Amino acid sequence: MQQLMWFRSDLRTQDNTALSHAMSSGATIALYLVTPGQWQRHDDAPSKVDFWLRNLAELSKALAALNVPLLVRHCHDWHEAPAQVAEVCHEHNIIAVHVNEEYGINESLRDRQVCAYLSQQAIAWHSHLDQIFFKPGSVLTRSGGYFQVYSQFRKVCYERLHTALPALIAQPKAQTPQAISSDTIPETVEGFATPSDSLRLLWPAGEEEALQRLQRFADEQVAYYKDERDFPAKPGTSQLSAYLAAGVVSPRQCLHAALAANQGEFDSGNPGVVTWINELLWREFYKHTLVGYPRVSRHRAFRLETEAVPWRHAPEELAAWQEGRTGLPIIDAAMRQLLETGWMHNRLRMIVAMFLTKNLLIDWREGERFFMRHLIDGDLAANNGGWQWSASTGTDAAPYFRIFNPISQSQKFDPDGQFIRQWVPELAGLNKRDIHDPSALGGLFAPSGYPRPIVDLPRSRERALAAFKNLSAREVPA
Structure with a gap:
């Protein structure tokens, strides 16, 4: 047997x-x-x-x-x-x-x-079934389709969790020794460069490490998650995404750790726990979307009419975005964090994605691909879902007229400029008012060695609004 x-x-x-x-x-x-x-x-x-x-x-x-x-x-x-x-x-x-x-x-x-x-x-x-809580096809609308709006999907998930909470599965007991030796695990694979030691140290391997991170987060941080998760200079997130993507820790383990920190509640009680469980359900939603709408696995927009957006071919601006030299400090800090650590704070993922797709009007697929090529937690469902949300092409996406201003986002979520100073050291000498927009100082007082913004934010916003307003309602072939 x-x-x-x-x-x-x-x-x-x-x-x-x-x-x-x-x-x-x-x-x-x-x-x-x-x-x-x-x-x-x-x-x-x-x-x-x-x-x-x-x-x-x-x-x-x-x-x-x-x-x-x-x-x-x-x-x-x-x-x-x-x-x-x-x-x-x-x-x-x-x-x-x-x-x-x-x-x-x-x-x-x-x-x-x-x-x-x-x-x-x-x-x-x-x-x-293991990677998610509910089998795709079991969480459907009343008409029998896959959900396109997250809040409606979450409501059904809550109902399921109240009646059928996914149980943890015990680790198997050791079996009788086999007369077969394990193979040596390769340390490298041709075609993939070995990352720096500093990056590797940020992400130790193994279940024990993943479960320790989960327990520390549940014990010390999850209660404050709602209030601190959007501030990239604070340790407000779980840092578990890479372990979830590789399956080193399971969503069930995360859910049960959160429930233990909240007296068994997932939709009431501590707001931090409720917010974090909400993020686990977003992850679930995007997995179900892969199954219900397979075109998103084929580099297609979920909202088919947005295939007609006149995306710009702007290789120099794309390269500036990729390399963290746009002249917008929060954008450049975020992209440099990605390049050096293999990870980017979630709030920053939304800011840089909206900048690329709205202010630069560059196809979201360019950003999705670049992220996958650098993220240690790269996951098709979550990465595609996030990019299409930001680009206003996806399920339950941000309305096309909701465009983050990177300067005001920076002022709100990195008010003292602490995160910017860490990743854009050439701006470290600026005060907390000027560091968010050095170009406002004028040429005479602007810091040397830092570029001016590659785009005018108000004009580029109007360009994006016009591009989306001009979309016809016609559907392109799936």
């Missing part, structure tokens, strides 16, 4: 649905596929690939304590997955393969192809 647990974006032993089912069904072997061609096609960041590999090494140790050997197979991309998985099954007399569901169109196609290939060889395929 030999079982195979195929790990993907679920690199943990605790609260792992597929692993639990596999080990309760028989002697279990684990598998991980290294697929550099697929990762490049998905624009996965070198820091993210490095983070996966470091977590895979920690996972191998955790599995060894359960006497589960971890095999690593290399293939270019997912086209080779059916043959690779089947080969492992034949080599070790596997009768069933267990996986946790994934939701992008490429992931779904891969799993259908592997399932079909294995079924031809009488090998069972078991796919388990």
